[in-house]
């Protein structure tokens with residue numbers, strides 16, 4: 096059976112994990128290709144970033160949610176030629192189920208909204224911070240995982256929802272020192288594309304695919320774009336008109352081209368008016384070429400970009416009014432955004448805005464005398480009961496060693512349990528920043 100299991104690959108490589116007696120070859124201590132460890136310093140930066148994500152989400156009254164990193168593959172099978180589909184980290188589990196590591200959070204959120212159905216009242220305002228995965232050939236040496244912050248508003252049809260989402264991202268940027276001279280938002284609406292396709296009687300069913308192709312503008316040669324558009328039966332004229340419209344950079348020009356009756360125009364005008372009222376007009380600009388690469392967007396789309404043009408999009412989002420109904424749910428309007436943990440760090444480095452995060456501990460407690468180790472433990476316990484953080488030195492070490500460690504962990508106070516002081520029911524304290532030193536009764540210590 097064991098051999099059989101091993102052959103079919105049903106069991107992991109070893110039935111029992113190697114014990115200390117089994118070590119023959121050294122294991123690879125690096126994490127799997129395209130993935131990262133988070134040692135303390137990197138973890139402090141990640142926690143700082145996520146804390147800001149959380150505080151902004153709560154400032155906007157959003158509730159936190161989360162979902163399994165593993166989902167049914169069916170959640171992400173969209174036939175629109177999206178890159179996210181080509182790189183799906185999917186496999187067959189031991190129960191022969193097709194599953195995937197989530198490449199994004201929105202489909203899981205949609206699934207949970209439908210599952211909750213009538214038991215949650217609209218509008219829903221949820222946020223999540225979750226690890227997302229992709230499997231791409233390591234030829235490109237890119238990462239296979241990243242963390243995404245998502246905020247979504249479900250059940251609000253008008254653009255006040257998109258205006259609110261953009262406001263929350265700007266609030267985040269401001270909190271970490273990024274201004275509208277560092278970053279802007281390109282805003283458009285897919286209803287512009289929809290209108291052009293309608294005028295050339297292109298079937299609605301091709302809408303998602305056309306958007307995915309258009310999103311590759313500036314990423315692949317224009318001729319390939321034209322070829323791909325032709326492959327979805329767009330006529331020469333339709334392609335020309337499409338590319339014409341996409342180069343429009345002002346709402347007035349758009350109105351000239353499309354006429355004032357188009358819904359896209361009304362949405363965009365209202366969004367820019369709301370931006371004015373929020374006070375973030377200088378952060379956003381209309382740019383018809385913005386379509387985003389996810390097939391399910393149906394209306395306003397936006398992306399945060401670095402004005403120096405060195406980095407890839409920082410974040411992006413938009414309206415996806417049809418996603419819930421494609422999952423068999425009711426026709427509920429929805430919009431949201433995703434904000435990755437990679438480009439933002441590059442931007443902070445570029446702008447010299449990386450935070451100085453060092454480990455902090457209030458006390459380091461040690462005993463200089465082997466027999467007083469347990470007394471040191473009781474002092475540590477006492478301080479911790481009072482909510483004081485303590486790094487307890489767990490084996491007898493020379494004072495020089497303790498000072499070195501105290502400096503490394505940034506301890507504020509050194510508490511020494513020494514026999515002479517202990518006889519008097521006291522310990523000696525040293526404030527490491529000032530060097531001030533004094534003795535204190537144990538039960539006065541706090």
Ligand SMILES: CC(=O)Nc1cnc2ccccc2c1
Pocket residue numbers: 198199227228229238239240241435437438
């Ligand atoms: C810059 C970066 O790490 N991007 C990235 C990394 N991993 C991903 C994984 C899933 C989907 C998108 C991803 C995007």
